[in-house]
Every structure is written in C-alpha cells, then in structure tokens.
Amino acid sequence: xxxxxxxxxxxxxxxxxxxxxxxxxxxxxxxxxxxxxxxxxxxxxxxxxxxxxxxxxxxxxxxxxxxxxxxxxxxxxxxxxxxxxxxxxxxxxxxxxxxxxxxxxxxxxxxxxxxxxxxxxxxxxxxxxxxxxxxxxxxxxxxxxxxxxxxxxxxxxxxxxxxxxxxxxxxxxxxxxxxxxxxxxxxxxxxxxxxxxxxxxxxxxxxxxxxxxxxxxxxxxxxxxxxxxxxxxxxxxxxxxxxxxxxxxxxxx
Amino acid sequence: xxxxxxxxxxxxxxxxxxxxxxxxxxxxxxxxxxxxxxxxxxxxxxxxxxxxxxxxxxxxxxxxxxxxxxxxxxxxxxxxxxxxxxxxxxxxxxxxxxxxxxxxxxxxxxxxxxxxxxxxxxxxxxxxxxxxxxxxxxxxxxxxxxxxxx
Numbered sequence: 001x002x003x004x005x006x007x008x009x010x011x012x013x014x015x016x017x018x019x020x021x022x023x024x025x026x027x028x029x030x031x032x033x034x035x036x037x038x039x040x041x042x043x044x045x046x047x048x049x050x051x052x053x054x055x056x057x058x059x060x061x062x063x064x065x066x067x068x069x070x071x072x073x074x075x076x077x078x079x080x081x082x083x084x085x086x087x088x089x090x091x092x093x094x095x096x097x098x099x100x101x102x103x104x105x106x107x108x109x110x111x112x113x114x115x116x117x118x119x120x121x122x123x124x125x126x127x128x129x130x131x132x133x134x135x136x137x138x139x140x141x142x143x144x145x146x147x148x149x150x151x152x153x154x155x156x157x158x159x160x161x162x163x164x165x166x167x168x169x170x171x172x173x174x175x176x177x178x179x180x181x182x183x184x185x186x187x188x189x190x191x192x193x194x195x196x197x198x199x200x201x202x203x204x205x206x207x208x209x210x211x212x213x214x215x216x217x218x219x220x221x222x223x224x225x226x227x228x229x230x231x232x233x234x235x236x237x238x239x240x241x242x243x244x245x246x247x248x249x250x251x252x253x
Numbered sequence: 254x255x256x257x258x259x260x261x262x263x264x265x266x267x268x269x270x271x272x273x274x275x276x277x278x279x280x281x282x283x284x285x286x287x288x289x290x291x292x293x294x295x296x297x298x299x300x301x302x303x304x305x306x307x308x309x310x311x312x313x314x315x316x317x318x319x320x321x322x323x324x325x326x327x328x329x330x331x332x333x334x335x336x337x338x339x340x341x342x343x344x345x346x347x348x349x350x351x352x353x354x355x356x357x358x359x360x361x362x363x364x365x366x367x368x369x370x371x372x373x374x375x376x377x378x379x380x381x382x383x384x385x386x387x388x389x390x391x392x393x394x395x396x397x398x399x400x401x402x403x
Contacts, residue, residue: 011356054381056346063379092260128372129345135288173268188279190287190309192355197377209297 003218020237023097027230034226041220051215056210063210065123070198071218073116076144077179079109079225083151084176087169097233100240102172108225110148117141118119123161128192136185137193140178147175161240289355302362309355310337317350326363329354329366331341334362340368347373 049067055061083102090098120138122133132138151168156165186195197205198214206214280288289309290298300306308329316328327337327350338356348354353374358367381390 054383057380057385058384059375059379088264092264093257127345127347127375129347130370130372133372136286173264174271177271181279183277188286189283190289190291192288192372192374194375194377197379200377203297205377207381209381209385210379215268236365 031230034223038220038223038227041216045213045216045220053210053213062126065119067213067217069119071221072112074218075221076113076116079105083172087172090169100233100236104229104236106148106151108228115144133192135191136189137191140182140185144178259372292336293331296334303359305359307355307357312350312352312354314350336366337366338366340371344371345373
C-alpha cells in the first residue's frame with residue numbers, strides 16, 4: 001500500500017485517481033447518486049416493461065422477458081470490456097487501482113451473463129421450442145461465462161494478490177477475442193438466435209413503446225454496476241490496507 | 254524506449270496476433286459454425302444421404318399439410334430453392350406459414366427431408382399487434398411474414 005501510494009504521487013495525470021484516499025472521496029460523492037439513479041431507472045423500466053408496454057404481435061406476453069434478457073446481455077459484454085481496459089492499464093501502466101477494478105467487476109459480469117443465459121433459456125422454450133441449442137451466439141456467450149468463472153478462480157489462486165491480478169489480467173485480455181465473436185455471431189453465421197434489433201443500421205426493428213423500457217432497464221443495470229463497483233472497491237481497499245497493517249505488525253512484533 | 258512503452262507494444266502485439274489467430278480458426282471452421290444450411294446450401298453441398306444436418310428457411314405459403322398422429326409435411330424455402338420436409342411430433346407455437354424454422358434431420362433418397370426436431374426461428378422485429386395490423390393494411394409488410402402474423 002505504501003509503495004503504491006508513493007509511486008502514484010510521483011507519476012503523471014493518469015495516476016491522478018490512483019491515490020486511494022482521493023478515489024474513495026470521489027466514490028463516496030458518486031455513490032448516493034448512482035444508487036438513487038439505479039433504483040429509479042430499474043423501477044420505472046420494470047413498471048413500463050411489465051405493465052405498460054404492449055404484448056408483441058407474435059410472441060405475446062413472453063416478449064417481456066426481453067426487458068431483462070437484452071440489458072443483461074449488454075452488461076455482460078460491457079462489464080467485460082471494462083475489465084479488459086482495466087487489465088490492460090494494470091499490465092502496461094501498473095495502475096494500482098486497475099487490478100482491483102477488474103477483480104471487483106468479475107462477479108458482477110458473471111451474474112449478468114448468467115442472467116442473460118437463464119432468461120434466454122426461459123424465452124427459448126416457448127418461442128423456439130427448446131431450452132438450449134449449440135448455435136454460435138449461445139455457445140460464445142457460454143464461453144464468456146466460463147471466462148468470467150476462470151477469472152475469479154485465477155485471481156484468488158495466488159498467495160500474492162498482485163501476481164493473481166496480473167495472471168487474471170492476461171486471461172482477460174486473451175478473452176477479449178470473444179467479444180466481437182459474440183456481437184457479430186448472428187451476422188457472420190446462421191444462428192437460431194435472431195440478429196440485433198436496436199443497433200440495426202437504419203431504424204431500429206423495435207417499436208418505440210418497447211424500446212423505452214428496454215433502454216431504461218439498460219441504464220438501470222449500468223447504474224447498478226457502478227454502485228456495486230464502488231461498494232466492492234471500497235471493501236477491497238480496506239482489505240488490502242488491513243493486510244498491509246497485519247504485515248507491518250508481524251514484522252515489528 | 255521506456256519500459257511502459259515496451260509493455261504497451263508487447264500487449265498490442267499479443268492482442269493483434271490473437272485476433273489474427275482467432276480470425277484464421279473461425280474462417281477454417283466456418284462450415285461447422287453455421288447452425289443450419291439453407292436449401293441452397295443443401296443443394297450445392299450434395300451431402301451424403303442419411304447424414305444428420307439442420308436446414309433453415311421460411312415455411313412456404315400454403316405448403317403445410319397435416320396428417321394423423323401429429324404428422325405434418327411442409328416446404329422450407331429460402332426464396333430461391335426449397336426442400337420438402339416431413340415431421341412427426343409437436344411443433345413450436347410460432348410454427349406458421351411464412352415463419353422462419355430450423356429442422357434437424359436427414360435427407361431421404363426421394364429428396365424429402367425427414368425431420369426429427371423442428372424449431373421456430375424468431376426474427377428481429379418487435380411491435381405491438383395494432384402496429385402489425387396497421388403495417389399490413391398499408392402494405393408496408395414483407396409478403397413472407399403476411400401469414401405469420403395471422
């Protein structure tokens with residue numbers, strides 16, 4: 001802890017927020033806003049999605065699964081992209097916060113990936129006629145889920161937490177190949193999964209009465225990520241400070 | 254060259270070679286990555302009889318014939334080629350004329366595809382029933398979907 005604190009004071013602007021005390025102050029200020037925005041967006045999104053939005057002309061009421069499934073799948077990719085950026089800045093610039101950000105993000109990403117797989121399965125049975133198929137989209141998301149699990153296992157497998165963070169960072173960067181595969185799998189190959197509706201070139205293939213609750217839920221999930229990230233980072237920092245104090249006490253005693 | 258810059262180059266080079274490797278592998282395995290063949294693929298590939306494959310396409314208009322014991326026969330088309338399919342079993346709710354379907358089975362000697370499993374494929378369009386109705390009235394509707402919405 002001492003070593004990282006002094007090195008962050010010496011270096012340039014990139015390390016401005018690497019100072020744990022300064023970061024904690026900033027996080028403390030952001031926290032109530034992100035928690036409040038999360039509650040508002042998810043409450044409004046769920047209400048609009050489950051009660052106000054119309055049923056689909058083909059899927060009927062089952063379309064409401066989409067309001068959880070699609071934002072969860074987006075977040076699965078977004079959280080991973082974030083972890084990849086953090087891992088790169090850990091490996092290249094030795095940014096002391098980056099390793100903790102990746103570590104704190106992994107369980108959140110895992111949960112979102114699981115939610116996307118689970119709700120997709122629930123939708124698949126009545127619509128497609130099957131819980132699961134091994135098409136390119138479903139399989140690549142399952143691989144993402146396993147990479148997340150591998151990341152959590154690897155980061156805790158080392159006696160020295162910094163070595164664990166570096167090993168997990170390498171794994172994260174290798175797994176980045178999977179992100180474009182997931183995104184474009186429905187365009188590159190024939191899949192059972194339908195192609196993108198919202199990010200389609202031209203007009204979105206989804207009616208605005210269904211698009212609004214979807215976007216609100218996505219925003220709510222993003223604020224959820226920010227909120228949980230702050231909580232987990234705070235806990236990680238306290239834990240590492242405790243470790244340093246224990247080490248110091250052991251050396252003196 | 255500073256150490257930071259060297260690490261940056263190493264990471265960038267590593268990512269680049271990974272991307273190239275992934276692209277090569279995915280192109281090489283393209284045939285195994287597609288979930289289904291279209292009727293045109295099926296014709297071009299001339300697969301051996303009895304091999305288990307999936308075909309996908311739209312159910313041709315007015316091609317569904319239902320028999321006893323949940324037997325059903327229909328034609329799967331990609332609008333340039335088509336394959337007759339027979340199936341015995343329960344069809345998914347979305348199965349309609351004009352709907353996208355994926356059927357797993359094998360091609361018989363008579364050119365009829367015997368399906369063991371039929372899945373419905375949903376497209377990327379989401380809209381309320383009234384909008385679908387209005388679109389159909391104004392004629393802004395792909396003919397392939399016409400009967401699917403009924």
